[in-house]
Amino acid sequence: MADASPKPASRRQFLYQLGAIGGAGAVLAGLEVLGMPMASAQTAPPALTGSGTGKRVVILGAGVGGLTAAYELSRLGYDCRVIEARSFAGGRCQTARAGFSLTELGGEAQHCAFDDGQYINHGPWRIPFNHQSTLHYTKEFGVPLEVMVNDNDASYVMFEGGSGPLAGKPVRKAHVAADMRGHTAELLAKAVRGGQLDLPLSAEDREMFVSYLVREGYLSSKDLSYSGADGRGYDLWPGALTDPGPGKLSAPLPMADVLHSKAWRTLRSVAGFTQQRTMFQPVGGMDRIAAGFAAKVGHMIQYGTVVERIGQGDGGVEVAWVDAAGQRGTTKADYCVCTIPLSVLRHIDAALPDGMKQAMAEVAYQPVGKIGLQMKRRFWEEDHYIYGGHVYTDNADIGSISLPSWNWQGAKGTVLGYYQFDAAAIKVSAMTPAERMEFATAFGQRVFPQYRENVEAAFSVAWHRVQYSMGGWAEWDDEGRRTAYPALCEPAGRIYLAGEHLSYLTGWQAGAIESAWLQIAKLHRQASA
C-alpha cells in the first residue's frame, strides 16, 4: 500500500494516481508514456484520501468482494459491519479438506473425509498472472503461492465426438500439437515454395516464411517434410543405453487421424488471457486468501446471519436479518455495500429502484459442478509421467479431469474428477454424492486404468444447489452488458452493489475485488461530499 511503504513512488502508484484523477483514459495515456502496453487501471486499491471516521458501513456478504470492501473501508476509518449467512468467511472461495461439510439444497450432507493434507479447491482454484488485484492481496497478506500447471503437453486429450482410430482414446496432447501443426506446416511450406499461393510477400520474405514453418513444425529443411519431433516424445526415451543409443523417437500420427479425432480443438496459437499455461494457487488451499482477509477483518463479521430486508431512507440504511439461533434484528448504517449474488439478492426485499430489479432479473447464473477424488497413490505421475495439468475431454458431463499441482511425488493426491457447466452440471447434480463419485470414477477409469482401484474418498459440489450462492457465477449476454450492467454498477441511493457479477471477470476472485474497489471509491466520494 502506498501509505505503508516508504519507497519512492513506483510506476504502479503513478498509475493509480493518474487513474484517480483522470480515469482509464489517463491511465492508458500514462502507460504509453512508460512504454508499457500491458496493464490495468485496477492493479491495486484506489488511492483514496480523506477519512471515513464516524461513518458506518454495513457490508452484506463476507465473500472476497465483501472482505475487500471491509478491509479497505476500515483502513480509511469507516466503521464496518459485515453480515454473512455462512459460518465462515470467503463466500465461494472455499477449500474442502477434512472437517469441511456441505449440504446442497435438497441434498444429503457431505462431510469431507480426505486425509490430512489432502484438499480440493471446489470454488476458485487458479490465479492467472494478470489478476493483479488478487495477487495484490496474496502479497499484502503474505499468502505463499505456488505454480499451478494449467496446461501440460504430457497429459491426455480424450475426445469421443470425432471419428477414426483416435476417437474415444486418450492421446497425449504433445502428439496432437506436434502432428496437427507439423502436418499443417509441411502442407503450407510446400505450397509456398511451389508458388501455389498468392502471397503478399517478396521472394526473400517467402523464404523467411518457409524458415519459420520449418522451425515451428520441426520440418526437414531439405524436403519440407514432417516426420515427427522429439517434442512429441519417444517410444523409448534417450538415456545411457547403447541399444538403441539415442532412444526411439515416436512416429507421427497421420494428419487425417488427428483431424478426424477433433482433438485439435485443444490447440490455440497462444493460451487464452485468463488461461495461462502456468497459473498460481495459494500453498495449502485457495481459502488461505479468505483466511488472510479474515485475520484482518474477521472481528467485523457477524456469521450465520441471513439478510431478510434491505431498507434505506434519507438518513441511512437499515438491514433486517435473522441469525442462526432464529433471533431477528436490524443493523443501521450510513451506507451499504451489498455483495450478495444477484441469484440470491433478487429474492430479498430490497429498497432498490425498479430499474435495478429488472436489471437483476436479466442476469443468468452458471450451473457448475466439481468433484474432488482422493487417490491412494499418484498413478498419473508414477505410471503415466503426467505432473499436473488437465485431461481435456469433449464429454460435457465430465468437462475435464485435473491433476494436482502440489505435493509432487507424494504418497497420495486429490484429483478434480469433473468440472462441468450448463445443462451437464444440472444433470450431474441430480445425482447423490455417491452416484457422482461412481460417475466420475467410471469415466476416469477409461482414461487411466488405475483410476477405480485408487479412488478412496470424494467430495462434490453443485454450485447452483448451494444456498447463498445459487450458481457458480454470473453470466452476461451482450444486451445485458449494454443495459443491465451499467444500471447495477450505479449506486442506488446509499446502497452499492459489488461482486464478481459486476465485473468483466465473472467467476474470478479478481472480478469481486475490482468491483469492490470501484464501488468503495464511489461510496467514499459520496460520503466525503
Add this chain to the structure above:
Amino acid sequence: MADASPKPASRRQFLYQLGAIGGAGAVLAGLEVLGMPMASAQTAPPALTGSGTGKRVVILGAGVGGLTAAYELSRLGYDCRVIEARSFAGGRCQTARAGFSLTELGGEAQHCAFDDGQYINHGPWRIPFNHQSTLHYTKEFGVPLEVMVNDNDASYVMFEGGSGPLAGKPVRKAHVAADMRGHTAELLAKAVRGGQLDLPLSAEDREMFVSYLVREGYLSSKDLSYSGADGRGYDLWPGALTDPGPGKLSAPLPMADVLHSKAWRTLRSVAGFTQQRTMFQPVGGMDRIAAGFAAKVGHMIQYGTVVERIGQGDGGVEVAWVDAAGQRGTTKADYCVCTIPLSVLRHIDAALPDGMKQAMAEVAYQPVGKIGLQMKRRFWEEDHYIYGGHVYTDNADIGSISLPSWNWQGAKGTVLGYYQFDAAAIKVSAMTPAERMEFATAFGQRVFPQYRENVEAAFSVAWHRVQYSMGGWAEWDDEGRRTAYPALCEPAGRIYLAGEHLSYLTGWQAGAIESAWLQIAKLHRQASA
C-alpha cells in the same frame, strides 16, 4: 525401491524386470502390451540380485554419477570408497548461496555475497518430467520439488538480428506467438477455402481443416481474418471498470514486422523433449539432490583428494592420489567406477587401452557461462507482470535472461543474467567477475529499465575454467557417437567409466545417473561371474 515397498508389483517393476531379462527390445514390447508408448528402460535403478559383500569398489568423483554408483553399489553390499577432488559432494550439481566460493583457473576468488535465502543454480537448474531417473532420487531422498516455469508467454523476446520496427526491442512472446500463427492461419485458411491448394483432403475434411485453423489462430469464422486475440493480451485489462467496459484488446502486429523481426525463432509447435514448458527444481536449490545422496554415502567420500594415477592388474585396481594437505597415498579395490569428466581424465595417467584414450580425445567439452544477479526487488513481477520463464535473445554473448520460479512476490530475487555457450562463453569468461557483472547489467538494462538500479550482487561461473570440470558437459558429434562412444561405454578390465558424458543426455543429471546405472549393472555382472 522394490525391496522397500510392500505394494504389489507395479508397472515400473514389471518393466524393470523385463529390461533386466530381455533388454530394451523386451521393454518396448512390454510397453505395447500395456498400451503405454511413453517410457524409458531406465526410469529406476537396475534390478540387481545377489550381493557385492566382500568386494571393494573405488569410485572416482562424487558428482551425481559417482554418488549414484556409491549409493546403489553399497546397497548391494559392496564396500565403496569415493575419491573427490572438491571439498563437497555433487560435482557440477552446485548452488551458489552466501558462503559459497569459487576460483576459476587463472581467475580471482569469488565469494558469494547473496542475502540469506537467495541463490543461483549455476550448474544444472531444471528437471523435465521425462528425467525419471533424477526424479527417482528426489523421491527416494524426499527432496521437495517445485515447478520451474520454463516458458512464459508474458515474457519478452529481444532479437537484434532482424529488421523492421521490432528489431532490438523487447516484445512479449504472446504477441509473437499469437500474431505469427494468427496471420499464418488466416493466410492458409483463405487459400484452402479459395481452392488455391491441391490438398489430399475431401471437401468435408477441408472444412474441418478450416475449423482447426479458425480455432488455432483465433480467426473470425465469418471471413477467416485474424485481428488479434485475448491471449496476446490487452492494452487495458478487463476488470470492473465500465469505461471501457471489457478492457481494451491489444492490436496485432503486422505479419511482415513479426516475420522480419525473426522473433518467430522462439516458436515451436510443441516444446522440445527436454525443454518442457514446466519443469521441476528442488525447493531451496539444486544441490539439495547432492545433499540427499551425501546424507546416505557421505561417510564413504574422501574429499579434497586429487587422483594422480589409475592402475589395474589381474588382482584389482590401484588409484594413487594426493590430498589437500599434500599427502600422497593409494587406494586399492577390486573394481573402479571412474566418473571423472573426460576433459580431466585425459590428462590423468590411467591404465586404459589405447583405443579408449583415442576415443576420449575425440570428445569436445562445451564452454558454458552463467551469472546470477541478486536484485533489490522483483521488478519483472511488480512492474512487468512476468513470473518466471526466460527472456530469449539472439545475442550469443547473453543467450537468455531467466527469472526465478521461487519466492514469488518476495522482497528480492536472483536473476540468471546470461547463459552462453561456445565461443561466446569463452569470450565472456575472459572478463573479470566485476566486468561480467557490468556486461550482464548493461544488457539487462536494455530489456528492463529497472535493471541497473536493482542489481546488488553477482556470482558468475565459466565452467570451462572450473578445475575438475573443464567444461559444462560433453559434446558428441555423429562420428564420435558411432565409434568413440560405444568404446568408452565398454569396461576396460576392472575399470568402468560413467557420467553424463556417457549418455545421450549430456549436460543433464539424468545422463550421469543413467550412465552409472548401466555401468554398475555391468560391474555387478562381472563381479558375480
